Amino acid sequence: MNADVGSPMELNGLQRRRALYQPELPPSLQGTRVRVQFGDSTTTIDPKCVDIVAQAFPHTFGQRLVHFLDPDTMASDAQVIKEYPPIRVGVLFAGRQSPGGHNVIWGTYDAMKAQNPHNVLLGFIGGTEGLFAKQTLEITDDVLSSYKNQGGFDLLGRTVDQIRTTEQVNAAVSACCDLNLDGLIIIGGVISNSDAAQLAETFAKHNCKTKVIGVPVTLSGDLKNQFVETTVGFDTVCKVNSQLISNVCLDAVSAGKYYYFVRLMGGKASHVALECALQAHPNMVILGEEVALSKLTLKEIINKICDGVEARAAQGKYHGVLVIPEGLIESIPEMYALIQEINNLHTNNVSEEDIPSQLSPWAAALFKFMPSFIRRELVLHQESDNSAQLSQIDTEQLLAHLVEAEMNKRTKDGKYKGRKFSSVCHFFGSQARGSLPSNFDCEYAYVLGHICMQLIAVGLNGYMATVTNLKDPTNKWRCAAVPLTAMMSVRRHLRGPGAVPIGRPVIHPSPIDLKAESYAVLREKASSFLLDDFYRTPGGIQFEGAGSDTKPITLTIEGQDYLGDIETLQDYLDKVKTILKPGCSREILKAAISSIASINDVLKVMSAPLNTELPLYHFN
Ligand SMILES: O=P(O)(O)OC[C@H]1O[C@](O)(CO)[C@@H](O)[C@@H]1O
Numbered sequence: 224m225n226a227d228v229g230s231p232m233e234l235n236g237l238q239r240r241r242a243l244y245q246p247e248l249p250p251s252l253q254g255t256r257v258r259v260q261f262g263d264s265t266t267t268i269d270p271k272c273v274d275i276v277a278q279a280f281p282h283t284f285g286q287r288l289v290h291f292l293d294p295d296t297m298a299s300d301a302q303v304i305k306e307y308p309p310i311r312v313g314v315l316f317a318g319r320q321s322p323g324g325h326n327v328i329w330g331t332y333d334a335m336k337a338q339n340p341h342n343v344l345l346g347f348i349g350g351t352e353g354l355f356a357k358q359t360l361e362i363t364d365d366v367l368s369s370y371k372n373q374g375g376f377d378l379l380g381r382t383v384d385q386i387r388t389t390e391q392v393n394a395a396v397s398a399c400c401d402l403n404l405d406g407l408i409i410i411g412g413v414i415s416n417s418d419a420a421q422l423a424e425t426f427a428k429h430n431c432k433t434k435v436i437g438v439p440v441t442l443s444g445d446l447k448n449q450f451v452e453t454t455v456g457f458d459t460v461c462k463v464n465s466q467l468i469s470n471v472c473l474d475a476v477s478a479g480k481y482y483y484f485v486r487l488m489g490g491k492a493s494h495v496a497l498e499c500a501l502q503a504h505p506n507m508v509i510l511g512e513e514v515a516l517s518k519l520t521l522k523e524i525i526n527k528i529c530d531g532v533e534a535r536a537a538q539g540k541y542h543g544v545l546v547i548p549e550g551l552i553e554s555i556p557e558m559y560a561l562i563q564e565i566n567n568l569h570t571n572n573v574s575e576e577d578i579p580s581q582l583s584p585w586a587a588a589l590f591k592f593m594p595s596f597i598r599r600e601l602v603l604h605q606e607s608d609n610s611a612q613l614s615q616i617d618t619e620q621l622l623a624h625l626v627e628a629e630m631n632k633r634t635k636d637g638k639y640k641g642r643k644f645s646s647v648c649h650f651f652g653s654q655a656r657g658s659l660p661s662n663f664d665c666e667y668a669y670v671l672g673h674i675c676m677q678l679i680a681v682g683l684n685g686y687m688a689t690v691t692n693l694k695d696p697t698n699k700w701r702c703a704a705v706p707l708t709a710m711m712s713v714r715r716h717l718r719g720p721g722a723v724p725i726g727r728p729v730i731h732p733s734p735i736d737l738k739a740e741s742y743a744v745l746r747e748k749a750s751s752f753l754l755d756d757f758y759r760t761p762g763g764i765q766f767e768g769a770g771s772d773t774k775p776i777t778l779t780i781e782g783q784d785y786l787g788d789i790e791t792l793q794d795y796l797d798k799v800k801t802i803l804k805p806g807c808s809r810e811i812l813k814a815a816i817s818s819i820a821s822i823n824d825v826l827k828v829m830s831a832p833l834n835t836e837l838p839l840y841h842f843n
Pocket of ligand 1: 319412441442443488489490491549612613614615
């Protein structure tokens with residue numbers, strides 16, 4: 224465990240200014256008379272898994288949704304969260320670092336102290352291991368002062384994202400009992416929140432008074448479903464990465480000699496890569512989900528990239544930027560099968576050194592074909608969910624290596640007559656993960672922290688704090704809580720005549736939706752991105768001033784609002800025309816309309832063909 228965690232930090236000028244930023248609360252959380260209303264009982268997001276999840280979570284399955292009510296909402300069945308005796312709550316960073324995480328703790332602390340100054344918030348030093356070892360730090364104004372609105376997780380630090388084995392669960396139960404905790408807040412992504420659900424069930428089964436609440440905090444943005452719009456950290460990470468990519472694009476076009484291969488951290492799903500491509504307009508982006516859907520082989524991917532390089536060379540361009548998600552490697556069918564074999568061998572305790580000799584013949588052949596650095600990375604020990612360590616596999620280098628070989632071959636065969644292909648590789652991970660959080664992430668995390676405290680005060684167990692309507696200003700945010708079991712499902716595997724669910728229920732990472740408008744826009748722009756060097760410079764995160772609120776959240780949230788920068792009305796119309804195709808959903812149309820001052824202004828200048836294509840006037 225790092226000895227520096229929890230010590231007060233010396234802040235520089237910008238950090239000091241950020242520490243003064245006060246996030247807003249939505250009306251439903253303001254004042255001392257917070258009211259909640261219980262909604263429908265829940266099942267699970269996958270109707271085929273209801274029985275399995277219900278059996279696995281007999282004490283916490285089926286609980287009701289909870290909504291926080293605005294002060295002016297009339298509801299005869301509303302429950303006022305009254306004053307209560309002092310409570311003790313524990314909090315830990317279980318998942319990976321993600322910008323904004325500190326504000327969950329700050330929000331919880333403020334809400335607790337506003338209710339009763341004798342409430343106690345204990346942070347577990349070193350995350351899960353601190354929980355097992357009961358190593359705590361009492362959160363106070365002093366402790367918090369240098370961590371408000373700051374990046375990193377260094378207030379408490381973190382270790383392993385796992386509370387799962389019997390030994391770990393027993394240690395967690397004994398820590399919560401010994402420390403007499405009324406609540407335990409677990410901050411993290413899909414893995415941590417799945418573990419939170421299991422812990423909540425164990426507490427309920429043993430009549431332990433500690434209530435477990437999960438908070439959606441992960442840079443990957445993959446804890447996304449009908450209840451959760453986005454995760455804390457995704458906004459910041461996409462903004463920082465987009466800036467880095469755009470810097471690389473400008474560097475590339477300036478010298479005109481390198482192809483940059485950029486891999487982005489973000490787990491198995493490609494949310495970060497999609498968002499950054501929409502923001503920065505690199506020449507090529509290959510998303511894991513589209514590769515998996517089209518079952519593209521490694522060879523086909525390499526050929527596609529080489530075709531792009533050739534097409535650009537035909538225009539005299541010998542530079543370019545390719546963006547890939549770190550999960551791409553697992554989406555390539557043959558690589559997926561190889562990684563699965565390696566994972567199975569790990570599960571059977573085969574050592575890293577012995578894995579190559581125990582692969583099946585075809586997997587061994589593919590393994591041998593890989594450059595030695597990739598071989599070494601593929602056999603590294605697994606993540607806590609038994610998957611490959613994606614951050615450690617240099618897929619961008621693999622692609623650059625194979626593209627170079629193919630370009631040399633095309634040159635030799637006389638098919639390519641352009642200049643020699645030359646590449647530079649980057650992996651953008653911690654550069655963005657350690658950033659100062661954006662205003663949006665500061666606010667979102669702070670609000671979630673407040674919700675956590677209220678849920679513990681009501682005595683709810685096995686819930687996730689949620690906020691929806693995030694694309695609107697904070698005063699329109701809708702605060703709620705959703706039973707963790709409602710987000711669980713079980714992976715299906717083909718067996719016999721049909722797909723049957725096997726394995727244990729968990730919250731799975733959501734892939735990007737290839738039917739969403741944001742993806743459609745990306746595809747529509749693909750050839751222009753490839754050939755026109757249509758680079759976009761979103762710039763660094765703006766915390767204050769004119770630029771700070773122009774786009775407070777990411778473009779892909781709900782996949783509905785890719786409008787880019789709007790300079791003029793005509794600019795707007797051109798963009799709307801691209802996005803709003805006949806038959807697009809009412810939600811998309813409404814989002815577009817709400818982003819302009821007056822619909823009449825649009826109607827005045829609309830051209831005839833646009834008018835007939837887009838019956839905007841049907842909506843008011
Ligand atoms: O390399 P580290 O620090 O273990 O973390 C890497 C992993 O963390 C994550 O952010 C977890 O979602 C992944 O995107 C990534 O693979």
